[in-house]
Amino acid sequence: MRNFLFSGLLALTALSASAQPDRWQQRVKYKMNIDMDAATNRFAGKQSLQYFNNSPDTLYKVFYHLYWNAFQPNSSMDVRSLELGKVLLGKDRNGNNRYDWDGRVVDRISKLQPNEIGYQKVLSLKMNGRKQTFNMQETILVVELDKPILPKSSATFDMEFEAQVPVQIRRSGRNNKEGVDYSMAQWYPKMCEYDYEGWHPTPYIAREFYGVWGDFDVTISMDKAYTIAATGYLQNPQQIGHGYEAPGTKVVTAGSKLNWQFVAPNVHDFVWAADTKYTHITKKIDDFTAHFFYIATDTTSKTWPLLPDMMAKAYAYAKTHYGPYPYKQYSFIQGGDGGMEYPMATLILGTGKIAGLYGVAVHEWMHSWYQGMLGTNESLYPWMDEGFTTFGEENILHATIDTLVGKWPLAGSYDNYFSLIKSGREEPMSTHADHFSTNNGYSISSYSKGAVFLEQLGYIIGAANRDKGLLRYYWDWRFKHPNVNDFVRVMEKTSGIQLDWYKMYFVNTTKHIDYALDSVYEQNGSTIVRLRRKGLMPMPVDFVVEMKDGRKVTHYIPLDLMFGAKPNETESIPRTMHDAWKWTHPTYEINLGVPIKDLKSVEIDPSQRMADIDRSNNKAVA
Template sequence: MRFYVNVFVAALLWATTAQAQPDRWQQQISYNMDVRLNVQTNILQGKQQIQYTNNSPDTLHEIYFHLYWNAFQPNSSMDVRSRELGTKVVGRNRDGSDRLDWDGRVKDRISQLKPNEIGYCRIQSITLNGVTLKGKEYETIIKFDLPKPILPKQTVSIQTQFEAQVPVQIRRSGRDNAEGVRYSMSQWYPKVVEYDYTGWTPNPYIAREFYGVWGDYDVNITLDKSYKIGASGVLQNAAAIGWGYDKPGTPLKDIAGETRSWRFTAKKVHDFVWAADPGYQHITRKPDNGPLLHFIFKSDKADDANWVSTANECARAYPFMKDLFGAYPWPEYSFIQGGDGGMEYAMATLIKTASLGTAIHEWMHSWYQHLMGTNESLYAWMDEGFTSYGESVVTQYLKGGTGFALADEYRGYIALAKGKFEEPMSTHADHFATNYAYSTAAYSKGAVFLGQLGYVIGDSLLKKTLHAYYDAWKFKHPNPNDFVRVAEKVSGMELDWYKEYMLYTTKTIDYAIDSLWMEDNYTLVRIKRLGEMPMPVDVTLTFKDSTTEQHYVPLNLTYGEKPAESTAPRVVYPAQRWTHREMIIRTNRRINEIISVEIDASQRLADIERKNNKLELKW
C-alpha cells in the first residue's frame, strides 16, 4: 500500500512542478551585425547595432564585453596557464613516460604565434544612446563605465565598430585547422557579458566555456564568393544562395562580382557561430516532428559515407532525445566540420570529424547549455555532465546496446576519486589545479550525478525530473539548487544531502558485504559503510532456483522512499540513520539456498570499491 501511495504523491508533485514556472528575470539583447572578412589578410571588419534591455531590478553603472580572440597572443593568460599546466605530471603513459597535464590542442602553441598568426578583437568605436564610451581593456574583457546609468526596465541602443584578426587554429576558433577547414568563426565578435542575479559575470577567457544573454541575432556576412558557409540560425537569403539551402541538391549560385553576402537570423539564442570553406559539401535530414538538420563538411571520398551515416543516425536519434529530454525548440540545427574537436554553439556545432558520439554529444548541448544556459564557469558539470549522460544514453539506444550506459563515466570518476587529484565539483572551471581534475569532474562525475540520482529516486522519476526541469527552467539560467528542487518536488524526497556531498566534498561511497549467518530460521546479511558518503542501499539476493529478492534500505536524510523498479519481491526497511555504519537485512530463505548477495546490481551506485559489493556462494 505504501508503494502505491508514494507513486501517486510523486505523480501529483511532478504534475504540479511541470506547471509551475519560476520567476527569474532575464536580460534581453538583440544583435544586428554586418561583417566583412578579407580572405587574403584574414581581417574581419564589423559593425554592430545592439539593443540591450535591463530587466534586472538593478541600476547598471558599467557594461562589459568579451573579446575572446585576445587570448590567442603570446604571454596571454590562456598561453601562460596552458604552459603551466603542461608541467604537471598526472600519470604515466603506456611507454612508462610521464603523462603531462597538457590540453593537447593548445600546449605551448600560442607562445609561438607570429604577428600575422595571432588573434585579436578590438572595439574601434562604441556609443550608447549616441554618447561615446571609453573603456579599459583587461585582455579578453573590456569594461565601459557609463556616463549615464542604465535604469531597471530601460532599453538602450549600442553601436560598435570593431576589427578582428582570425588566429591560426588553436582552440575552438581560427583558420586552417588540421582537417583543412579555412575558417572556424567562434567567439569572434564583441559580446556583451551576462548580468544575472549574482551581478556581472566577466569571466576572462582562460580555457573553459561560456555564459551569455539570450537574444536575437541578425548577421550579414560578406566574403569571397567561392566560400560556402554553415552557421547558427536560419539563412534568410536562401533563394539567392542556393547550395541546398533553397532545396536539396542545388549548387551554389553564380553571381557577378567578387564577394557574396549571407544573412542568418537566430531567435532566443545566446551565441552565434559560423564557418566557411570553398570545399564544403552540404546535406540535410528532417526527423519526424523535428528540426531541419544541416551537415556541412569537407568532401573526402574516404569519409563522405561516414558523414551520411552520421546524418542518418542523428535523424533517427531525435524522437528518442525528444522523449527523454524534451523537444528541441529551434527550427534548425547545423553540424559543421571545423574547430579542433567538438564545440557547441547556438543552433550549431563545430565538429572535427563525422564521429557519431561527438555529434550526439554536441547536439545534446542544445539542451544542457543553450536551452538551460547554466553558468559554465561555476557549474561546468551541469553542462558537460548532463550532456555526457545524454550522449551515453542516446548512443546506446542507437547501437542497440544493453547494460549500464554510463559505465565509462563511472570508471573515469572512480579513477579520479581513488587518486590524488580530485577537487570538489563546485570548483570554478578555470581554477582547478589540473585539466585532468576539471575534465573528469565536469564530464564523468557530472554524468554520475545524474545516473546516481536515478539510483536514489528511481529511473522513472529521474526521467520525470528531466522533463519537469525542461518545463520549469528553459531559458532561465538555472543553478544546482534549481535542479535539485525540481528533483525533490518530483520525487517527494529531500535531496540537499546528495547535492552537498556530491558538489562540495570529495567524500566517496564504499559499502561492503560483511557477513552472513542464520538466526531464528532467518538468514541475516550485515552490510557495512566503509566510505564517508552515506547512501540508500539496494541489495539483491539470488537463490538456487533462479528467483531473486530485492532489499531496500532508505537513507533517513531523504525522508522518503523510491518506488520499486522491478517486479521482483521487495522488502523495504526502516530508514538507516546516516550516523550508523552497519545495517542488517534478512530473508526467510535458508542460507544454503542463496547463491549470491549483491549491493546495487544496477551499477548506478558510484561505489569506489565494487569488489566488496558482491558475494557469490558455492554450495
Template sequence: MISLFSHFRAVTLFSISALLLVLSTAETGDAQDNRWQQKVEYVMEIDMDAAANQFSGFQELTYHNNSPDTLNRVFYHLFFNAFQPNSMMDKRSRTIADPDRRVRDRIYHYDETEIGYQNVSSLKQNGHPVEYTIKGTIMEVHLHEPIAPGETVVFEMEFDAQVPLQTRRSGRDNAEGVRFSMAQWYPKIAAYDERGWYPEPYIGREFYAPFGTFDVTIQIDRNYVVAAGSILQNPEEVGFGYADEADVNKPGGEKLTWHFRSENVHDFMWAADPDYTHTTAQVPDGPLLRFFYQTDPVAENAPDDQQERLLNNWKELPEYTIKAFEYMNERYGVYPYEEYIVIQGGDGGMEYTMGTLITGNRTLQSLVGVTVHELVHAWYEGVIANNEIYDQWIDEGFTVYATAFIMNELFNDGQGDPMQARYDGYFRIVEAGIEEPMHLHSDHYVTNTAYGVASYGKGAIFLHQLGYIIGDDALQRTLKQFFDEWKFQHPNGYDFIRIAERESGIKLRWYYDYWITTIKTIDYGIAAVKEAGSETRVSLERIGLMPMPLDVEVEFSDGSIVHHYIPMRMMWGEKENEFPDITRHVEEDWPWVFPEYEFTIAAPIDEIVRIEIDPSLRMADVDRSNNTWKPAQTEAEIDYETE
C-alpha cells in the first residue's frame, strides 16, 4: 500500500532552489528593470582605542540618488545610541510582555562606561557644512542643496563612538569573552525606496539598507585578530592566518592597520579579539570559508573535558558548513562572493553580509544549526535583500525552511518531518489567541512571541504549504528563478508570488492575501460519507475562514490508493500530479463562497477503508481531528480492555 503521506516522505523535499521574483501585470516577462534602487559607496577609517572601548572615525559616503524623486533631506542610523538608559530600545524591552532574555532591563542599569553612543562632530555635503538633528538612534540631515534625481553627492563625516557592553547583536566583552562584536557600529544612511525614507528607531529588530561598496580601514592594537564579513586587502601586513607566515611583513608600531573591501553588499560587520584561532576550508567550486573562534577560554571557567569538547566542535564545523554550502549552491543559487566568515561573537546568532556572529559554547548539533541558519541568510537577506521592516517573513521564513531540510539531511539522513515543529508552534499561538499578521511593521508586534511565529514559523510554513498548492517541483523552480531574477535587489512578497504564478500556471494572489495579511485559519473536515448505490458520496466542509485546494486520498480494502484533487476556482489552474504512479481524479473546482462541497468515489462504500484530507500534512489545518474518515468498526472488531 502506498499512501500520499508515505510517498511524499520518500520524495526528497530536499530540493528547493533559491530566490527572486518580478513585479509585473503581464503573465510573463521581467518588469524589475523599472525598479530603481539607491546605491552607496562607503570609505571609512577607524582608529580603535581598545583599552577605552572607544573609537574615532572618518566616513566618506558617495550617495547615488537613482530615484525619480528630489531628496530634500536624508537620514542616518546611529545604532549605538540605543544602548542607553531610557532609550526606545530600553523602554520597549522593559515594557513588552515577553522581553528578550538577553536584554530585559540591562540597558537601564548601565553606567557611563557601559553604555553605547555615537557622536557626529562634523558633516559636509559636497564640501559644504550641513546641519543635522539627532533624536535617539536617528540623525536627520538638513541638506545644503536638494539631491536631484540621478545626482550623486558626497557626504564627509567625522564621528566617535563608545562600544556598549554586549547586549543585543553588537558590543564588547560578550558572555564568552569576545572583546569586540562590531555590528551596526557605524553611522549608516537609511534606506529610501518607492515608499520613501525608513528612519526607523532601533529597538533591536530588523534592518534595511541599499547595496553598494565598503572600503574600511581599521587601526587596532597589534595583538588583536580582526575578522570581517569582507575581503582583506593587506594580508601580508597583518598575518594571523590570512597569509603564509613566510610572506608576512608587519609594520612597526603599537597598532596594525587592517584594510577590508567588499562590493555589492549592504553592510559591514567585524569582530576583534586577541585570542582568536583562524582556520579555513574551501567549498568545492565555491567560496573560501574562514572560521574565527576562541581557544582560551571557549567557556569561562569550564572544565578541561568541556573545553576539549567545545574546541572539537569548532574543528568539526567546517565539514558540515561545506555540505550546507554545496546544498544551497545546488538548490537555491550560487553564492556570489569569494569568502564567507563564521565568527564566534555576539549573543546568539546573527546574519550579516558575507559572514555571521555566533556564540560558540554549544553542542555540535547546536553549533552546526546556528551556523547553517545564518549562512542560509547569505541567500535570504545577503543577496536577496528584502525590506525586513515589513517583509521580515521572507528572509527569516525562507531561511528557516531551507535550514530545516539541511539539518534533517545532516543529522537525520533525510528522515522524519523537519517542518513539524514549525507547524506545532503556529498551532499553539493560534490556540492561545495571540497571533498577529505577518505583514506588519516588525517593531510593532504586541509580543515577541507573535513576531517570532509570524516571521520564522509562518514564513517557513508559507513555502511548505505553497508546495502543497502548486506542487514541490513548481516550488523548486520558483525559488531558483526568484534568486536568479532578484539577486542584489530588494524584492517584496508579491514579486515572489508572481514568479510562483508563472512557474505553476496558478493564480496565487489569494494565498498571499490570506496567509500574509490576515490571521484567518485553515480548517476543513469530512462532514459525511454516504452510500450511493455502487458509488460513494463524500461531503466536505470548510470550517475555517481561509480557503484552500484539497488533496483527498482514498484507500481501498485491496490496498490500492486513489487521489481526488479539488482545486479552487480562483486558482484558474491546477497543480501537476505530484505522484504519477497513483491514479488522480481532478474534481470540479470549489468556489470559495461555498462552505460545502461534494464529490463521488466510483466504488461502493464497503470497499473503502480510509478517506483522508491532506495526508502529506503540508496544509496548516488547525484541527485535523475531522480530516480522516474510516468505516465504523463492528463490535467484534473492537478490542475491549479488561480490568
C-alpha cells in the first residue's frame, strides 16, 4: 500500500515536470519502387515499410488506405456526391439551381469506363517475411496480423501492388483539363494513423487526410520523355540529367526509361506529378529552394515567372508569424485541379490570372504549417487545418499585395460565417469532416468559421497574445498531431486567460453571439448604459465611447469565465476596466460618469472581431 502510494506520487511528479508535450507518435519508413507504364496508365509497385509501434499498445491488426478505389462507379465517394447532388442550395448568379455537390466531381465517377477508373490492388503482403491475410474494403485495407506488434517494437511489411491511374476527378489522376499528364496524389497503399485515440481507418469520400510521419525513399521508373516533380529531394540528378544545371554533365540514359529517386525525411505523405512539357524554374528563398513546375503557354509564361519573388515576400511574413519552414525544398507544381497540399509540395491550378495563382500558392503553402507540420487529424478538426491556413493566407495576402494593404484580412471570412448562419446549414465545427450534412456547411465551417475562431481569439486575449501563441503552438506541437484542446491550452498559457468556455461554445455548438445596446439614460447627471446579451454565447465586451470633444474611452468588460483580462490593445485610447460580466446575467450596466449631452457615440466592439450576428443594435450616435 505504501509502495503503491509512493509510485503514484512519482508519476505525478514526472507529469508536472514535463513542460513540453510528450505525445508518442508512430513512425514509418517507406521504400518504394514504381514501374510506370504511360501507355496503359498503370504501374506495378513494390513497397517495403518499416513500421515503428511507439505506442503503449499491442497491435493485432493494421489498416492501409487505398484511396484510388474511390474512383469507381458506386463507390462511397461516388454515391456521396450523387446524394449531395440532390441538395438544392439556391440559385447561382445566372438564376440556375445550385446543388451541393462538388462541381468538379458531380456524377463523373458513376460514368467512368473500366480503363478510366482508378484502383489499387494489393497482390501480396508479408510481415517480417510471413504472409499475412488481408481484405480490401474499398478504400481501406484490413490486415489481420498472424502475430501482434508489441509496444515499442517495429515490424517490416513487404507489399506488391498494382494500380491504375484514374482519369482525374479530384486531386489525383491523369489528363486533367489543364493538360497535365499525371497528378499522382494518394497513389500508394498508405498505413493509416494510429494515435492516442486508436486507429483512424477513414474511408475516402474526397475529403481529409491524416498520416504517420516518417521517411520516404521512392524510385519511379518512367518513360524518359517525362519530367517528374515530387515531394522529396532528387537523389540522382546527374544520372538522369534532370534538375542539374552544371555544364558538361554526362547524362546516362540507357533504355527508354529513367529511374527517378527521391528521398523525403520526416513527412507524412508523398506526392508526385509527371508531364512531358513541364518547365522547371527554381529560386533560393531564405535557406530552402523553391521549385516551380508548369506547362508554358502564352498565359503561364507571363504569370509563373512572377511567383518566385512573390513567394519570397510571402515567406518573410510567414516565417516571422507562423515559424520557419524547416525543409530544404518546396515545389509548386501545376496539377490542373484546384489546389491541394502535400508535404514539401503542392498541386495547383496553373492557368489563371496572377492574383488567383498567387492566392492559391500562398494558401497551399500555408498548409505546410497546419497540415504538414502540425498535422492535426483533419477529419476530426478540419477547421484547425483549413481555418488556420485561411487565416495565414489572408494575413499574408494583405501584407504583400499593395491593393489589399490596410484592409481587414478577415472580413470575407466573417461574411461567409454570417451567411452560413442565415442559410440554416450550420453544424458544430466539431462535426467529423466526412459527416457534415452538406459540402457547403463543411467548407464554410472549416475555412471561414475556422479563420474567424483565430481572429476572434485575438479579440478575447489580444491580438499580440494570439500571435505569440501561434508561434508557441508551432514550436510546442510541431510533428505531434495536436488537437483542439492542445491548441487552446497553449493560448491559455500564453495569455493567462481561461478559454475552455470559448472552445465549448464556438467549436462544439452552433450558439451565436449577439450583444446589443439595451438603453442609454441619464441619472444624477451621469450617463448609464445598459448592455444586453441577446445571443446564447457569452463574450467579453469592448465598449467604445466617443465624446463630442473628440476624446475616446474604451470600457472593457471581461467575461467571468475568463478569470483574467486582455491587455489594452490600443494604447492611444485609454481604457477603463470593469468587473467581469457573469455569463448567467443577460444585462450589464456601466456608469460612464459624463452627461449624455457630451456624448457623440457609443459602440460595442468597433473592431468587429467579435462575430456578432446583428451589428445593427451595437451602436448609438447622438
